[in-house]
Amino acid sequence: MFRNPPALQLVTAVLSTGGLFAEVDFNRDIRPILSDHCFACHGPDEHERKGKLRLDTAEGALKGGDIGDALLPENPDESEIIHRIFSADLEEVMPPPDANKNLSDEQKNLLREWIKQGGEYAEPWSYRPPETSPVPPARISDWPATWIDNFILDRLHREGLEPAPDTDPVTLVRRLHFDLIGLPPSAEEVGRFLKEWKDNPTDCLEKTVEELLSSPHFGERMAMYWLDLVRYADTCGYHGDQDHSISPYRDYVIDAFNDNMPFDQFTREQLAGDLLDSPTIDQKIATGYNRLLQTSHEGGLQAKEYLAIYFADRVRNLSNVWMGATVGCAQCHDHKYDPYTARDFYALGAFFADIDEAQHFRVGTNNLPTRRPPEIDVHSKRERMRLAELGTKLSSHTLATSEERKALEAELAALKKRQRKTMITVATKPRTIRILPRGDWLDESGPAVEPAFPAFLEKPGNPVQSKRLTRLDLANWLTDPAQGTGGLTARVMVNRFWYLVFGSGISKRLDDFGGQGEAPVHPKLLDNLAVEFYKSGWDIKHMMTLLVTSRTYRQSSLETVDLRERDPYNRLLARQSRYRLPAETIRDNALAISGLLRTSYGGASAKPYQPLGYYKHLNFPGRKYSHHADDRQWRRGIYVHWQRQFLHPMLRAFDAPTREECTAERPRSNTPTAAMTLLNDPSFVEAARVFAARALSEGGPSVDSRLAFSYQEALSRTPDEEEIRIMKQLLSTALREFESAPAAAKALVSTGMAPAAGSLEIIQHAAWTTVARAILNLSETYTRN
């Protein structure tokens, strides 16, 4: 007998996924337990299988193993599984004690209850193509703004929860700006939004969203995320971490999002642009995707070893990015938790066997940038458009003055010089790919494999291929809902769009939908979104619009103590989320508030101030960093030079990844290092002193009006009395201090290379710089709410 009735324990056990169901759901409740505790020895990997028992399929469980009947439906007491997990005999109990995988009482009871209810298996949710479910009716009929809201509301009601009230329009407009373009709204933009909101909230919201999606900054914001996934960086990562030539690929990604390129085309161009009929320059640039992995030409490296390293890197990234899978785990053995075999791993990697990467072992140099052929010299799409425009203008003979002509000619000459090298993919004769026994690259005894899709994902009706499959076939398979896994890919991607505007995915894990991932909180909603995505023609702007015009999105982020206890990670969305901005956005935000931000689009990477000697440990060649001494200094974070091994300390401090591997979700840490960065990094001090100068010159005559101006610019609101009192106190102490130390005042307002603020009184400027530093360091300033 158990101390508590099983049903009660079920409630506590499934709360972690937010469910409150008396009926056991295999994928939600049972699979995670089996996967975590049993599959390593009783799972897909037949080489490691113990006692001839397989528990990841119903077939295997019903067949049993050496010990007899593992699972007898509706009869837990006769099932060996139950006997073993409850056993007190250390020789007998499962999992064995030395596995350090003990089951909790709740988990044991859940397994028992599951078998009692029939012990049925269900196909893993993420391998089942998404299907549209009917939209549930809404019990508060005027709440939903889109069908998304019906799903959210339905679940909330089943949990006995109500949605949060709508947030105020100021928070909403800030939220929209940060989420869609990664920049704060200007005071004017906030004013306009508030006015239009008053007239007609629905029109105002739609219009604002449309405007933001048409902004070139939308592409920059989306690219920031994509570049994390595909591990884009400006350097090669291994050994000397030399620069490599790839920035046109970054601009291609930004353009693709801005042009709303359908995601299937985006996929094809990156994986296989070179295999398309007469590929365009942009399609060639796109194939830079295949070149983003870390590479080395270190003296003495073993070509075969590195080919194996690169091979595995590609499979890991491809499967993380498009399949939401960790196929990389099958490098040495069949996957322990998912149905991928080692053969699948090598067969997937074989799609890339036509990329000649051995050549850079020979020709890679210790120059900056190093050589990584094949490379081509290109202008970005925008640059090419401008070149064509200039050409037409100059040949049209309608130019008014010779000055005008001169200016255009100068621009043309400058633009021509801006050509950049970029790594691309050029198919060569595929090399032979062998299965490496236990991943050992020295062992060449394994069988050769041809490119193939993972066996268990093959559609039964598909014809057997007679010709060798290519990267283009792979891209098509990934995005074809009918003949390939397009539905699965769509589900992986919409889960990430959701993360970008709600702070976490519908399924928490953004890069692993496998057995060790987490079943989605709203599986039907996720599926409907996935189908909507591919049926819309893989229209990303359409999906983003759908998400941010939902009522769910517009909720306040405030939470009650009760709600925090019920749903600490906000999985049910009874409110919006609140979180610190990403690294690049923290930079962009401070620069935008100060007025320093330069919004030029695309181009070679930018180099902001960086601590002296930070690259001292790089060698081959030794590195000296010089920050850009012109407008490039104040470019957006997405354009900052991404040195894999020594990423800019500011970006590191706020959790930007080194981009050695796919990063689908960044941590949001809260550290003293981050505090010191915001306080003392010259980029932020300079932003503060320029912001202070604006408060003094544009913020009216009084302390109160200047504080009001500063709050309005930074936080889109006016300060309250307590805030004014505290800030005034800071201002007066700072004034006193700088009056007695004018040289210090001069030093502070001279931080950075931005032009000095002409006629401003230095003591005043320094004291106001202190106020501006305080504002830039407020939690509210760099929190998306």
Added chain:
Amino acid sequence: MNEQLINAINRRTFLKGSSYSVGSAALAYLLSHETQAASKWKGVLDEKLHFAPKAKRVIHLCMAGGPSHLETLDHKPGLARLNGKPMPESFTKGQQLAQLQGSRNKLKCLGPQHEFKPYGECGRLMSSAFPHIGSIADDIAVINSMSTEQINHDPAHTFMNTGSVIPGRPSMGSWLLYGLGADTDELPGFVVMTSSGGGQDQPIAARQWHSGFLPSRFQGVKFNSKGDPVHYVNNPAGVSRDNQGDLLNTINGLNNLLGQRQNDPEIATRIAQYEMAFKMQASVPDLVDVSKEPKHVFDLYGAKPGDGSFASNCLVARRLAERGVRFIQLYHRGWDHHGNVKGAINTVAGHIDKATAALVKDLKERGLLEDTLIIWGGEFGRTPMAQGSGRDHHIQAFSVWMAGAGIKGGASWGETDELGYAVAKDHVSVHDLHATMLKQLGINHERLTYRFQGLDFRLTGVEKARVVEEVLA
């Protein structure tokens, strides 16, 4: 006095110590919520260690570039006899070589380039190029039977630091902070310093002290020998400590108002982190300011203040150990001796020999050696075969030594074959070394795990690792 009370008093001192104080409401709130904001991480093992710990901290002296075991710790008279003769093919057939790969048919032995002498009461034979390390022979235990899986510097370091060559795994120091926290809330718990000289300087990538999939606050902080010792630790030009303190109080006071409105625990954490940042701004410069150390200490280490040398780093390492830092890692980047191994060993010995011994002696004198584990070694060894006058990278055998914290002084473990090519007896893997280190810290290496991508990862990987009990007292 209990810790909460101490925190409360510290906090009052902090708030009142500067010329400005926050609004009374905000101040009252701060003072009544000491414990909520106090954020010292005690580690997941928080006093629930698996064994009685011998070590409280680790100093890893990483000799980067691949020190030749044949000129340091592994005495091979057999190799001397074959000097200049062809390398017997039975040793190298089918083996992985680095730069020597192309000249496989002409491999010649290079005899040890430095004489070995007995040192200490244990009488262990050690290279005479390192007499100071010889003088602590009875304090150290040598392992001559290490091997690794990686033949190039960068991945071999990654393997040594993270137990894996796949990028994105946490380094040893990060694992320790995650498991144990640190005995300081004014300094980072995992500190890295580097120095150079003696050979071509190998790049050292920041992935070597990265926290990988562990939270970023567990990542190592690299101290710089020039400029700010820690990035952004100094106030901006023109900003005094008072001015910065006023600023901090204002930020925290206003954040506290927001925290009350939004009822958001993240804001309480942020307030605590700003306080710690302010403390670090004082304690880091104090730490690296060695000017008050007496002359005899400088003489002992052979250090000059602010020269960025390995000797200076050793001195700072002692100060870090005194202040509760958990994992201290010093890289010396001068050990890649493809040519002129004889001369290069002399040069690098000039950089590290005296200071290494001084660190051990100084810690011992201060009673710190008994709970400080010192690990000395590189990422791999070097070939018995000549590469001109030098040696190539070699993964089949290398040597390390350990000292302090329950290590059996004078002990030796493991052997290579007569030419020092491969391990002949009592092999010790990198994972074994990790397991041994963790054991001394009170940790069962199989039970310090972290869930990532659905798997429970550990520093020592999935294969069985063995604690090298033979070098433990």
